[in-house]
Amino acid sequence: MKTLCKTPAKLIISGEHAVVNNCPAISMAVDLPMFCEMTSNATEVGQTPFIEIELVDCHQKHAFPSSVWQQLAIDIESRYQLYEAGALSIRSVLKQPIDLILVTLLHFHHHFKLQPMHWEIKLYGHGMLGKGLGSSAAVIISLLHSLFKHHHKSINTLELLSLAKTVESRQHGHSSGIDPSTIFQGGLIYYQQNKPFQHLTPHSFNAWLIDTGSPESTTGQVVNHVKSRFPSDHPIWNHFTQITEEIRNAWEAQDGFCLKEGIQKNQSLLEEIGIVPDKVKRFIKELEQTPDQVAKVCGAGNHKGQNAGMLLCMSPMPPLALCNHYGYNCIAINLSEKGSHCELV
Structure with missing residues (x-):
């Protein structure tokens, strides 16, 4: 068989x-x-x-x-x-x-x-x-x-x-x-x-995966690192819940502006818990200088080194020039x- x-x-x-x-x-x-x-x-x-x-x-x-x-x-x-x-x-x-x-x-x-x-x-x-x-x-x-x-x-x-x-x-x-x-x-x-x-409900969208490179730490290591600094009763998790609900509502309403705003807020919280390397922060900051472009870490991230795995980028077009400048690969999300x-x- x-x-x-x-x-x-x-x-x-x-x-x-x-x-x-x-x-x-x-x-x-x-x-x-x-x-x-x-x-x-x-x-x-x-x-x-x-x-x-x-x-x-x-x-x-x-x-x-x-x-x-x-x-x-x-x-x-x-x-x-x-x-x-x-x-x-x-x-x-x-x-x-x-x-x-x-x-x-x-x-x-x-x-x-x-x-x-x-x-x-x-x-x-x-x-x-x-x-x-x-x-x-x-x-x-x-x-x-x-x-x-x-x-x-x-x-x-x-x-x-x-x-x-x-x-x-x-x-x-x-x-x-x-x-x-x-x-x-x-x-x-x-x-x-x-x-x-x-x-x-699935909706059409323009989004891209940006590969920043393999993190030096495993998912398990990063999760344990975050847990040691932000236990389950820490108020930051309530903020994550609120933003997830905002993103869900924006998605269901097909509200592109609120969706991108929610993704920005989510990324800010990921930076606050310390899993976004400085190089990736700089990339996202530069990317968001162009209107209608936002990005966030979409895996465990990394608490050391400069790679954070994959980013989710919402943009009408792939940010190829900026990705090339940073040495990142960019592919469409289906x-x-x-x-x-x-x-x-």
């Missing part, structure tokens, strides 16, 4: 960091797909079941007998327990890209029992990893969706997303669940932890109304 699963990327319009503190957020699925090819074949008599994994964007290939990959994944779980006990940094839990795949397989195995077969898994996509596009969640969702298909299990959305949130916590510390939900469902969603998400989908091939 062979399947091909395609999952979009995600972009947070409002609510970065705030969503971890149980505040609402708005996110959208973006047409920058991640692909997972999965093949399962029965093993020959006397042959040990094993897994072959190819990570194309990382230029890696791995092969493990069942006992080996399971032990490696159990070691990852042990490191996560040490992280939760405060004895290890989140960056030490998943030490290499293959670890995310192994721990996803382990959690599926614990819940549903992975069939003892010869598995071949090939993952590839846009290659913009670690820049705020939800690459980890896309990998997890594409793997779980494929595994559900191969095991002939009907998709229970809540069950799949709960499992994805658990796995994503091994990457980021404590997942809010917004990335897997957006990627699996597609479209534009209003999200808050432990509440049903709401789909927002909404992916269809979330993860998996087909037999």
Whole structure:
């Protein structure tokens, strides 16, 4: 049996960091797909079941007998327990890209029992990893969706997303669940932890992704840094909630002026919590000197170094000259109304 699963990327319009503190957020699925090819074949008599994994964007290939990959994944779980006990940094839990795949397989195995077969898994996509596009969640969702298909299990959305949130916590510390939900469902969603998400009406818009480069810190490290300075009861999170509501209302009313004003306010708060490098601040300040142009960090950002991952820029035209001056890449944003989908091939 062979399947091909395609999952979009995600972009947070409002609510970065705030969503971890149980505040609402708005996110959208973006047409920058991640692909997972999965093949399962029965093993020959006397042959040990094993897994072959190819990570194309990382230029890696791995092969493990069942006992080996399971032990490696159990070691990852042990490191996560040490992280939760405060004895290890989140960056030490998943030490290499293959670890995310192994721990996803382990959690599926614990819940549903992975069939003892010869598995071949090939993952590839846009290659913009670690820049705020939800690459980890896309990998997890594409793997779980494929595994559900191969095991002939009907998709229970809540069950799949709960499992994805658990796995994503091994990457980021404590997942809010917004990335897997957006990627699996597609479209534009209003999200808050432990509440049903709401789909927002899609509208046409002119917006661009600006790549400022990979942050030196992981999402988990930046989230922990912000938490240490702004605990969940800090009043700044109420400001984030207010601005998210303003952006939501402006979006639904198709009020471009208020939408851009809300994005500016959101960016100011992101600067206040210390996750926007000085170079990126200068870029945004220069960009906003032109009328009808605004931009904001749309991932975890960075608390050290000069790169902040992806920016969301709303502008009638792409700011190519300014991007070239700063050495940034700029691409159009296209909404992916269809979330993860998996087909037999």
